[in-house]
Amino acid sequence: MSVLAFDADDPLLATAAWSRLAEPGDETAGALVAHLGAPGALAWLLDQQSGESARADLARPLKAGVARWSPRLEGLDPRRELGVLERTGGTLLLPDDERWPRGLDALGAGAPFALWVRGDADLAAVCRRSVAVVGARASTSYGEHVTAQLASGLADRGFTVVSGGAYGIDAVAHRGTLLAGGSTVAVMAGGVDRFYPQGNHDLLRRVAEAGAVVAEVPPGSSPFRQRFLARNRLIAAMTAATVVVEAAWRSGALSTARRAADLLRPVGAVPGPVTSMASGGCHQLLRDGVATCVTDAAEVAELAGAVGVDAATPPTGESADVDGLDEAGRAVLDALPARASAELSSLVRVAGRSLPEVLGALGMLELRGLVEADGARWRRARARRR
Known part of the structure; x- marks a missing residue:
């Protein structure tokens, strides 16, 4: 039987311990x-491991879980990880904290036990918009250009930009937000004590200063493929909408988009x-x-904001002479020669309109x-024919 070195009755320590014992998304x-x-x-x-089976009625369906979690009881002491977090100036958030991002509740039993945060710990406020x-x-230069424009535009509109801190589109999203003076959050697949990837260390340090770097696994945890995929569900759940800028046919970004769709959150694709090939996943x-x-x-x-508040302005093209004209006006204008003038009878015949309709249209034109x-003739105005 394992003997724990910490007070297992302490809710904070016990919750932190579960973030080490179970893999992310373990329902x-x-x-x-x-x-x-x-x-x-x-x-x-601990009872199951010791064989006491104090709750034997629960042991059978959880047998596989016990087999997964028990090996990690050896040497378990969340106080070490909390000490590392404290030295980085970080905060451990629990679900009952008012600063917890409530969007994560949609994950149900797959929600994280806790969030290890460096930076602004009020994730409820940060992720509200x-x-x-x-x-x-x-990523391509096209994708990076579009991402920078999106990030800066969203920052100007008061949105927090959330991404995964990776190379490519993620890094440009964080960088574009920072350059615009906005707030951004990076969700890590590993512990927040070691920024990953190493090449984005300086960028992630700036993200922690202007927003937050977040993980559901404790300090010292290494990132690997399954944790990256599990991390994507957090990005989808804690935000109001997900936008994919570039994604190939097999891309982690697509898993984020599909998790967002499963959670009935809006999804956008550029x-x-x-x-x-870099946009194949977006097109799919x-x-x-x-x-x-x-x-x-x-x-x-418009996709992520409040109805009636963040509506996009309808696009407008260049104005044309026919804008706002009724059918008779368009017909008479079309009937006029490009350079020469025309008699009224000719306009009636070519436009296929009655004389009163043509006279009314000419007056309006x-x-x-x-x-x-x-x-006695009519022509297009000279200024319009230049």
């Missing part, structure tokens, strides 16, 4: 802790060149109806400066 562990509380679940696990911007590590999301096409920050804000009288 069996999540259900157990939700049912018994972190200290009670830890006591139950937030967008996940994710994409390929092997279209790219049809010949670009659009084709499958999972995502809405977005091309600028205003459209993303003259008021708008589109036509002018030339004796």
